[in-house]
Amino acid sequence: xxxxxxxxxxxxxxxxxxxxxxxxxxxxxxxxxxxxxxxxxxxxxxxxxxxxxxxxxxxxxxxxxxxxxxxxxxxxxxxxxxxxxxxxxxxxxxxxxxxxxxxxxxxxxxxxxxxxxxxxxxxxxxxxxxxxxxxxxxxxxxxxxxxxxxxxxxxxxxxxxxxxxxxxxxxxxxxxxxxxxxxxxxxxxxxxxxxxxxxxxxxxxxxxxxxxxxxxxxxxxxxxxxxxxxxxxxxxxxxxxxxxxxxxxxxxxxxxxxxxxxxxxxxxxxxxxxxxxxxxxxxxxxxxxxxxxxxxxxxxxxxxxxxxxxxxxxxxxxxxxxxxxxxxxxxxxxxxxxxxxxxxxxxxxxxxxxxxxxxxxxxxxxxxxxxxxxxxxxxxxxxxxxxxxxxxxxxxxxxxxxxxxxxxxxxxxxxxxxxxxxxxxxxxxxxxxxxxxxxxxxxxxxxxxxxxxxxxxxxxxxxxx
Amino acid sequence: xxxxxxxxxxxxxxxxxxxxxxxxxxxxxxxxxxxxxxxxxxxxxxxxxxxxxxxxxxxxxxxxxxxxxxxxxxxxxxxxxxxxxxxxxxxxxxxxxxxxxx
Numbered sequence: 001x002x003x004x005x006x007x008x009x010x011x012x013x014x015x016x017x018x019x020x021x022x023x024x025x026x027x028x029x030x031x032x033x034x035x036x037x038x039x040x041x042x043x044x045x046x047x048x049x050x051x052x053x054x055x056x057x058x059x060x061x062x063x064x065x066x067x068x069x070x071x072x073x074x075x076x077x078x079x080x081x082x083x084x085x086x087x088x089x090x091x092x093x094x095x096x097x098x099x100x101x102x103x104x105x106x107x108x109x110x111x112x113x114x115x116x117x118x119x120x121x122x123x124x125x126x127x128x129x130x131x132x133x134x135x136x137x138x139x140x141x142x143x144x145x146x147x148x149x150x151x152x153x154x155x156x157x158x159x160x161x162x163x164x165x166x167x168x169x170x171x172x173x174x175x176x177x178x179x180x181x182x183x184x185x186x187x188x189x190x191x192x193x194x195x196x197x198x199x200x201x202x203x204x205x206x207x208x209x210x211x212x213x214x215x216x217x218x219x220x221x222x223x224x225x226x227x228x229x230x231x232x233x234x235x236x237x238x239x240x241x242x243x244x245x246x247x248x249x250x251x252x253x254x255x256x257x258x259x260x261x262x263x264x265x266x267x268x269x270x271x272x273x274x275x276x277x278x279x280x281x282x283x284x285x286x287x288x289x290x291x292x293x294x295x296x297x298x299x300x301x302x303x304x305x306x307x308x309x310x311x312x313x314x315x316x317x318x319x320x321x322x323x324x325x326x327x328x329x330x331x332x333x334x335x336x337x338x339x340x341x342x343x344x345x346x347x348x349x350x351x352x353x354x355x356x357x358x359x360x361x362x363x364x365x366x367x368x369x370x371x372x373x374x375x376x377x378x379x380x381x382x383x384x385x386x387x388x389x390x391x392x393x394x395x396x397x398x399x400x401x402x403x404x405x406x407x408x409x410x411x412x413x414x415x416x417x418x419x420x421x422x423x424x425x426x427x428x429x430x431x432x433x434x435x436x437x438x439x440x441x442x443x444x445x446x447x448x449x450x451x452x453x454x455x456x457x458x459x460x461x462x463x464x465x
Numbered sequence: 466x467x468x469x470x471x472x473x474x475x476x477x478x479x480x481x482x483x484x485x486x487x488x489x490x491x492x493x494x495x496x497x498x499x500x501x502x503x504x505x506x507x508x509x510x511x512x513x514x515x516x517x518x519x520x521x522x523x524x525x526x527x528x529x530x531x532x533x534x535x536x537x538x539x540x541x542x543x544x545x546x547x548x549x550x551x552x553x554x555x556x557x558x559x560x561x562x563x564x565x566x567x
Contacts, residue, residue: 011513018507019484025492025500028560035499035557038507039550049513053520059527063519066536070543077544078551086498086556093505093549096541100511103538107518111531114521115514126471224501231508236474238514244474248481250504253489257497349494356497363495363559374494 002051008241010048015245017041022249028369045242083364084321087220087353091149094223098141101230102197105135108237109193115238121188127237128188132181134233135193136200141226143204148219151208152353158213166210167274173203211272214395216353217261218272225254257355264349264375266401266412294430294442296449299460302424305448306332307465309386311342313378315415316358317351319392319427323454326365329391332462333367339465344381345372346415348396379416388417391426392454398439409437423447426457499556506549512542 017037024034050060081089108131112118117127150156177199184192211219232247262269306312314333320326333343345367351358362372382388390397393415401412417423418441425447432438441447450457492500518535 014510015481018510019481019488021503021507022485022488022492022500025496025503027493028496028557031496031499031557031560032554035503035550035553038503038553042507042510042546042550045510045513046516049516053517055520057520057527059520059532062527062536063516063539066519066539067543070540070545071547073540074544074546074548075551078548078555081552083556086502086552089548089552090498090501090505093502093545096545097505097508097511100509100515100538100541100545103534103541104511104514104518107521107531107534107538108514110534111518111521111529114517114531220501224504227508228504231511232478234511234514236471236478238517239470239474240513241474241477242510243513244478245481246507246510248478249485249488250508252482252485253500253504256486256489257501260494260497347495354498355501356495356499359495360498360556360559363556366559369495369560372495 002048002054004052007048007052010044011240011242012245014041014045014048015242017044018242018246018249022253041242082324083360084324086360087216087357088149088152090354091145091152091220091223094220094227095142095145095149097227098138098143098145098230101138101227101234102135102142104234105131105138105237106197108234109135109190117237123188125185128185129181130233130236132184132193132196134230134237135197136177136181137226137233138230139197139200140204140207141223141230143201144208144219144226145204145223147205147208148216148223151213152216158216160212161209166206170203170206173199173206177203207273210274213353214265214350215267215272217350217355217357218258218265218267218269220354221254221257221261222273223254225251225258228252228254261350261355264413266409294449295445295447296451297424298450299452299457300464301448302450302457303461303464305387305422305424306336306341306389306461307339309341309421311385312336312344312387312389313382313385313417313420314343314345315388315390315393315397315417316345316347316362317391317393317396318353318357319394319454321352321357321361321392323392323456325391325453325455325458326361326367328455328458328462330362330365330367332458332465335462335465343371344378346375346378346382347372348375348393348415349413351393351396375413375415382416382419385420386422388420388423389426390417390423391458394427394432394439395437397441398437400437400440403440407437417441418444418446421446424450426450426452426454428453496560499553502549502556503553506546506553509542509545509549512539512546515539515542 021038024030180196228250235243400407515538
């Protein structure tokens, strides 16, 4: 058994190690070391907790058993999961943090003596507020992440679910959570506690169902942030520095990522939250589409164009992830490089379904990270490039965002692929992207559409080069 | 007048938000996915609360309601800790500098 002061120092150390873990991610070179700091911080926190509680009994054995069960499940998932499924995995993990926060809050409410918070029926007011906030945010994180998981996994349709009066209903439910917390604090009654948690679960679902597939990167980042605030709320209840620091770190991290994602789509955070974007209603230019001629080609034509180019920029998107085309793509690029063609990759901030999704997939296919560029770093190079190879991306290349103020995606930063001498577009059909906007690029003189599955087409091109 | 200990914890909280703000802005965009998975893993430090809850109470009755919720929270958090750190490590391994032999 170690003193409370000593354990507080150790919790502070593990909090600092967590900061270093995030700090390590500033470059790929230091990132692995950063992850080790994170693991070390976690080991310290867990060990110190055991030593502080100090009473080693049968329950300790059970704690280890449950720890190992969870750990084995986690390790199994971590090794089995394909990189393309990373968004679902992260959403799933968020839901677990949220639910764990709810469970810890319930334990603290049922047995406040264990946490020095008072006795049942007479819990300290501040602690009660803190644990209610932790439980409410945790519950919202849990049910919201479950919905996000189902949407990303494709079990639930990615299109927004809206109903009249939705925002009013959400607002009222949101207010009712605060009202319930107020009554809970004045009466200490258990039924208010349970109803508050139940309503928080409900609002989590209602908040995420109206948000469409294209906005998923924002949703994941936002839930990441929520899971942090839930942890911080519990940290205040338990008076634990490691949890407070971590909660604040994770909370601000998720908030920054949401901001970056919103900026990548030129949408305000509130319009994303209010949802309804990316439905079928916004497809407006159907008539024009039918009349415009489209130049389509096959793998041979594409191979010819690529072979005769001196520089190529690859623009990957979600379609590449779906088709698992990253390895085939890398093979194609290797072949091009053998012919002394300069190849680089351009990644839009919101390409894919989560922040940095494309980078991970390219890294998985052994693409060196110094060949992969962000929007701002590469956008000027398109004008001096022979071929842009767009694979599975759509909205992020649409020039309409620069020209048509009527368009829902107007003002969104896009990759200037149309400035290349020619554009190759690998896509299964002419259907509009997730934003529901027709891509003007399809009908340009210098565009050649390659209608096929991204992986198959890429493989065919390799054969023809 | 004594300062409520809550204020000290609140100060730590606010300062940590600022630290988080500056640290996360310095994360390179290509590592945003590992950032999310590692923040996931570290926020599972909530397991300390779960362990305290699970170990609380008398040794005769180790499965009171509050203990059961503690044990459940341990399983959830452990999935996240192991899963989160390992999957982050797996991703970061891919970002190793490749030898250019072509």
